[in-house]
Amino acid sequence: MKDKGKLIALFQTSNLVSLNTAEEIAEQFSEKNYSKNDYLLTNQKICNEYFFLEEGFMRAFTFDVNQHDVTTGFYSAGQVVFEVSSFFNRTISKENIQALADCRGWVITYEQLNMLFHAIPEFREFGRSALVKGFTSLKIRMLSMINETAEERYVNLLRSNPEIFQYAPLKSVATYLGITDTSLSRIRKEFSKKG
Amino acid sequence: MKDKGKLIALFQTSNLVSLNTAEEIAEQFSEKNYSKNDYLLTNQKICNEYFFLEEGFMRAFTFDVNQHDVTTGFYSAGQVVFEVSSFFNRTISKENIQALADCRGWVITYEQLNMLFHAIPEFREFGRSALVKGFTSLKIRMLSMINETAEERYVNLLRSNPEIFQYAPLKSVATYLGITDTSLSRIRKEFSKKG
DNA sequence: TTTCTTTCTTGTCATTTGGCAAGCGCCTGT
DNA sequence: ACAGGCGCTTGCCAAATGACAAGAAAGAAA
Numbered sequence: 001m002k003d004k005g006k007l008i009a010l011f012q013t014s015n016l017v018s019l020n021t022a023e024e025i026a027e028q029f030s031e032k033n034y035s036k037n038d039y040l041l042t043n044q045k046i047c048n049e050y051f052f053l054e055e056g057f058m059r060a061f062t063f064d065v066n067q068h069d070v071t072t073g074f075y076s077a078g079q080v081v082f083e084v085s086s087f088f089n090r091t092i093s094k095e096n097i098q099a100l101a102d103c104r105g106w107v108i109t110y111e112q113l114n115m116l117f118h119a120i121p122e123f124r125e126f127g128r129s130a131l132v133k134g135f136t137s138l139k140i141r142m143l144s145m146i147n148e149t150a151e152e153r154y155v156n157l158l159r160s161n162p163e164i165f166q167y168a169p170l171k172s173v174a175t176y177l178g179i180t181d182t183s184l185s186r187i188r189k190e191f192s193k194k195g
Numbered sequence: 196m197k198d199k200g201k202l203i204a205l206f207q208t209s210n211l212v213s214l215n216t217a218e219e220i221a222e223q224f225s226e227k228n229y230s231k232n233d234y235l236l237t238n239q240k241i242c243n244e245y246f247f248l249e250e251g252f253m254r255a256f257t258f259d260v261n262q263h264d265v266t267t268g269f270y271s272a273g274q275v276v277f278e279v280s281s282f283f284n285r286t287i288s289k290e291n292i293q294a295l296a297d298c299r300g301w302v303i304t305y306e307q308l309n310m311l312f313h314a315i316p317e318f319r320e321f322g323r324s325a326l327v328k329g330f331t332s333l334k335i336r337m338l339s340m341i342n343e344t345a346e347e348r349y350v351n352l353l354r355s356n357p358e359i360f361q362y363a364p365l366k367s368v369a370t371y372l373g374i375t376d377t378s379l380s381r382i383r384k385e386f387s388k389k390g
Numbered sequence: 391t392t393t394c395t396t397t398c399t400t401g402t403c404a405t406t407t408g409g410c411a412a413g414c415g416c417c418t419g420t
Numbered sequence: 421a422c423a424g425g426c427g428c429t430t431g432c433c434a435a436a437t438g439a440c441a442a443g444a445a446a447g448a449a450a
Contacts, residue, residue: 064341072337085331094338121316128323135330136280142267142337143289146259169427180408185429364397375438380399 002031006078007052007106016125025116025123029106034058034099040081041097047086050113053079056103057167061175062095071176076163081105084134100167150179151187197226201273202247202301211320220311220318224301229253229294235276236292242281244302248274251298252362256370257290266371271358276300279329295362340373346382348372 004026011022032051034040040058041047058081060073072095075081086093087110108116117124144153154177157164164173174184199221206217227246229235235253236242253276255268267290270276281288282305303311312319339348349372352359359368369379 062338062341065344070341072341084327085334088327089331094342124319124323128319128326131323131326131330132279132283135326135333136284138330138333138337139280142333143257146257146265146267147289149260171427181428182408182430183406189429366397376398377400377439378437384399 004029004106006054010052010078010080011123011126014126014129016129017120017122021120021122025120026106028112028116029108032105032107034103036099036102038099038103039096040099041083041086041093041095043094043096044092045086046090047083047093047097048110049082049107050087050110051081052106053077053081053103054105056099056105057101057163058097058103059100059168059172060095060097061172069172069175071168071172074161074164074168074176076161076167080130084131145178150177150183151191153177154184154187155191199224199301201249205247205273205275206318206321209321209324211324212315212317216315216317220315221301223307223311224303227300227302229298231294231297233294233298234291235294236278236281236288236290238289238291239287240281241285242278242288242292243305244277245282245305245308246276247301248272248276248298249300251294251300252296252358253292253298254295254363254367255290255292256367264367264370266363266367269356269359269363269371271356271362275325279326295367345372345374345378346386349379349382350386 004023007026007029008019008022011017011025012019017025029052032049034056040049040051041060043062053075055077057077058075059071060075060083061069061071064070075097081097083093083095083097085091086095090110117127144156148156157173157177170184170188171181174181177184179187199218202221202224203214203217206212206220207214212220224247227244229251235244235246236255238257248270250272252272253270254266255270255278256264256266259265270292276292278288278290278292280286281290285305312322339351343351352368352372365379365383366376369376372379374382
């Protein structure tokens with residue numbers, strides 16, 4: 001069994017969970033790997049994995065009106081990968097989640113997570129805190145689609161999440177920013193002139 | 196003191212909180228009214244109210260790149276009104292929340308809510324459940340912006356939230372749907388032909 | 391009621407954006 | 421090394437969308 005140090009550290013962020021408890025929680029997780037291009041979740045399925053990504057990179061996407069692939073999220077090492085809506089409500093997902101690189105991490109199921117929430121009050125607190133974080137990010141992202149130009153969104157993403165550009169092709173980044181690869185290409189050209 | 200029945204009923208949804216506890220929680224809330232056009236939250240302020248809307252209607256909005264008013268949410272009777280990101284993270288808000296009709300409801304502050312979360316475990320559960328609901332709605336809304344045409348979004352909103360059309364002017368609905376009032380007007384024209 | 395303000399619709403026009411296709415470069419696998 | 425595939429850029433054209441403005445309609449205030 002590999003070292004669960006990073007997983008344990010995750011539960012200790014925000015100081016809501018003690019080391020002993022964090023270790024107890026981590027015990028429930030089992031190792032899981034995804035090879036590049038493997039899917040963690042596919043459209044029309046119920047998301048049943050709460051996956052801590054120790055190493056690698058993943059992308060979530062769905063299809064628009066014209067069946068074009070649109071990126072809804074990126075996940076890099078240290079993040080938890082799952083689709084909130086499908087996972088908690090036990091409804092079929094419209095999103096797919098795919099590994100863009102070989103991935104290594106730790107996983108539990110919906111039932112196990114619930115069991116932990118039930119048994120360990122501090123873990124519920126951790127869950128609530130994580131939920132607020134995720135909700136907040138999504139709201140900020142939604143507002144950025146309104147408040148910022150495509151170029152601003154591009155520049156901000158480049159500053160705040162440079163690792164995305166290491167793993168994801170620009171066409172995936174483009175749809176994440178709400179534009180086409182063509183537009184992103186033009187924005188990059190303009191930006192490189194200024195830079 | 197008016198009747199807090201609806202507020203108490205809210206805490207009992209999902210069966211996470213008993214009647215007695217629900218009443219205990221409700222005790223902390225004080226009555227608050229907003230006249231039409233009053234603001235519950237304005238841009239650059241920290242949201243400090245967790246407001247149960249018993250009667251009335253509210254709208255949240257922000258400003259886009261060109262300083263145009265864009266609706267980010269509607270709130271009708273029975274819902275809790277607050278801006279998650281600003282409220283929980285104690286950060287300044289980019290959103291405004293305004294009464295579109297005279298409103299009546301019950302309010303507590305951030306400190307009071309935290310106190311209740313701390314004192315009453317079942318209420319934390321309620322909080323987590325509410326958070327999942329809100330997060331889920333936002334994700335679904337985000338996906339609808341990708342997966343559906345403007346007309347589909349309009350028709351779905353008309354079916355699922357007809358009360359919005361009772362209170363909000365169409366130009367506010369338009370920006371909520373991600374289009375201009377001009378486009379919405381044209382969509383309505385087309386739709387009425389078919390319907 | 392009368393007046394004034396706001397909202398909704400509709401037309402015209404300009405701009406943005408995307409679709410499409412070609413060319414190029416890079417990477418991968420054989 | 422070579423072939424094939426994928427991704428990025430670019431130009432051209434078409435279509436969708438928004439800006440603007442005018443007029444009608446509805447609602448609020450006096």
